[in-house]
Amino acid sequence: MSENAPLPPEAVVTQMIFGKWVAMALSVAAKLRLADALAAGPRAVADLAAETNTHAPSLYRLLRALASAGVFAEDADGRFRQTPLSAVLRTGVPGSMRAVADYCGADWSWRPWGQLMETVRTGATAFDAVFGEPVFDHLAKRPAESAVFNEGMTGFSTQAAPAVAASYDFSPFGTIVDVGGGHGHLLCTILARRHSPRGVVFDAPHVAAGAGPAIAAAGLSGRCRAEGGDFFAAVPAGDAYVLKHIIHDWPDDKAATILRNCRATANAGAKLVLVEIVIPPGNDPSPGKWLDLEMLAIASGKERTEKEYAALLTAAGWRLARVVSTGAPVSVIEGVVA
Template sequence: MTAAHRIMDLLFGRWRSQILYAGAELGVFDHLDAGRPTGAPAVAAQIGADPAQLYRLMRALGSLDLLAEDDSRGFRLTEAGALLREDHPHSLRAMVLLEAGPQHYAIWKHLVPILREGGEDGCEREFGARIFEYLGRDPDYAAVFNRAMTSYSSIQTEWAVAALADEDFSALASLCDIAGGFGHLACRLAAAYPHLAVTGLDLPEVVGDAERLLAPRLGLSDRVRYIGGDMFRRAPPADAYTLKNTLHDWTDEECVRILRNLRRAATGPGRLYVIEHVVPGPEEPHFAKLFDIHMMCATGGRERTAGEYAELLAASGWRYEATRQAAGALQSVVVAGAG
């Protein structure tokens, strides 16, 4: 690829994500299958769209290898397109609706002013509140947000479990996943370590969404308990805590408040596992360095290097031990003990 092609490829990436978003939002993928070709008019009738315009969208989705078009304008789902169906066990549809949807689109438009001025993040500039307060005010956005977190988790949890393969959990009796959403990680850890009593703490409105909680759906209700609460006020006692995609939402000072609460509440051996996109050195291009800019726009938080996590841990009474990463994973687990 020439340098000019490289710029063009980057520049028109937004078109690709918006085409992807339109397909996911309209539910195009839910009305197609991999075996039998379906035309745009049949899909348009199902989802309530203009057939001629929808054909153009589906052709573009074909050009992105999300659909396969035949010579008679019939479309089949590709393997990647199938991941955008709502009913796929590892569906990424909610992630697309969140990250390429109208709220995040609007938040990102503040990037240049944030860079010039510092101060308020894009969510505050756009919606007048930080993200978790705004989520409380906009139930539709909250529904998309929380489902997207579960969607991300289906990949990230496997990376975390693989990174922790050599960790000895035998001395632990209980584990709490802090800010654990609907409980994807909590359920996965409960399944992997049957001796652990597992809890998932999140805001009352999140764990109160009974239909979406994963433990009952996975038959793990007796193993995973949900607690509604505020991690800035109090953490439930546990021998170990996990925090996934959570510290990156907050400033250093806010992270220290959360981590100190966990340190105070920790029982027994007191272990902590922080799962994040850890920023590597300058020699390595990495998704964490891009996600960091999203955090700048969306939450006022940041992605951090292992050294920066070690400093936060030391400031909150934890002792940094190691950063573990499974092969091919984009996230790492920062491991700490009670200091």
Template structure:
């Protein structure tokens, strides 16, 4: 007797059990498709309503067949919607792929799908064996040394960091009770997005943005209402940090570095601070029980590109204590990051 045929539904959906594995296997394909539509500004072309692949191709000087196939893939991922009349529209999630809209992640997509990260990821098998970041192996030098001599890539890195944190900065600024007066020093503060939000919400504060000279020249502090309340200074966070501040910020910096370099940074900050002055370390916190958390994936980005890593609250407390700080409290935020408040002792 021959075996009974499998039910049609089981046959049709037999691929579903393997889909988590396939998602991992095809991850680079999804990332490449995402980069392609962003490079050609297809999300911006869809801003005013539905278009077919043919219409999109005509407006962007592309080929309709490949456009349709790539959008179909990304529709499965929830960034676009494919309709029965052969048109495509943006979903709410896809809106973040547009340029110059609130919360735009376009620059972040361009950075994390850039050759710098693709080549770094390709080196992961060797990183597991040697411990050397994939970026160092691929480019022959550390990431930040490379960026200092590659102005276009450096500009992309800075704008991507700004886009990644555009909505995060507001959440951080709203989550901590900043003082009514004094000077806030944002150490390695990039283009000053967080400092701008802090000063905007606290009109009695003044601010100092401190970062690489080539970064602070492209700052974001020239906003209405902030006139005369800020200044910028270029320098090296490993050498010396400006003194005289009443509150110091270190946002998404320590995770870039191994412990020994974190201690050099924290020591430079502590040297600039009077006893009792507060430091806010703003970083993602790894769960100490292995629970799922976005910081776990971010930790692999660190492994690929830098010698840094994400840390637990206990690991941060140990670093702070070794550099002359006392952890006073943890302040959660609605963002990926938490705020570790420490006092100079």
């Protein structure tokens, strides 16, 4: 078979099946901060094992497997070095995926997928069956796990935020409320680009507590604040309500409650700005079709089509005005008061 010949179907499916191996290996490397440890140059496995408190022969096997996929590389002397793919597993670099990889392999994120069959059979959320409570209730009680989740969400935001801020004009708004805004990365990106609006990062109190330092670090304390609360009860008044990957976490009834609460406090002329993946029709590929399974297994929510978003907004007192492509997987779904 020539190098350019397509793989036979069974080989393609085999690669898909074995994808779980790669995903968990990447997550372990992220948790151990191996890319950070190699930032200064190649190192011996024994040194890395001592630094990370791991079993050197097992660590070698992990690194060897990842190197076969282009994540790290082994030199002739047995030392491992950085590659372009491993470099994005470093902490704090542009485009870092370290927090995302850490999150995706976390026990609370990984285990529910083992019950996907039962979820498909019954429609019941796998996470609730495995842990005995909904995911956000679970995380609220466990600061360490919540920190992994919030850092992972910030990691996702670093990919999407510049595209959203560049693709949608936020300059007309006086106050932008980032509902479920986590540690405020998206809102800080918007405010850094648009100098007239003010902002409020609104999230659960234990999450909003982490937004204040991030806002200060961005030099935006004079224009932006963090506020804790419950978006199922009420949200602050604003001229624009930004919700990034929030509505997809919830089934239609709960999603509509959040949107109605935004409608209830919206200033005159306010707009709704949802940042979500819009599912394309037919068999077109989309990461949203896989993220939808994550919602099915973990959060009880769903990814939606444009038609489904239009119906959801209508039920909550908004009207879908347009869908703006950002060049990233996410789109901006703009709603106006109905």
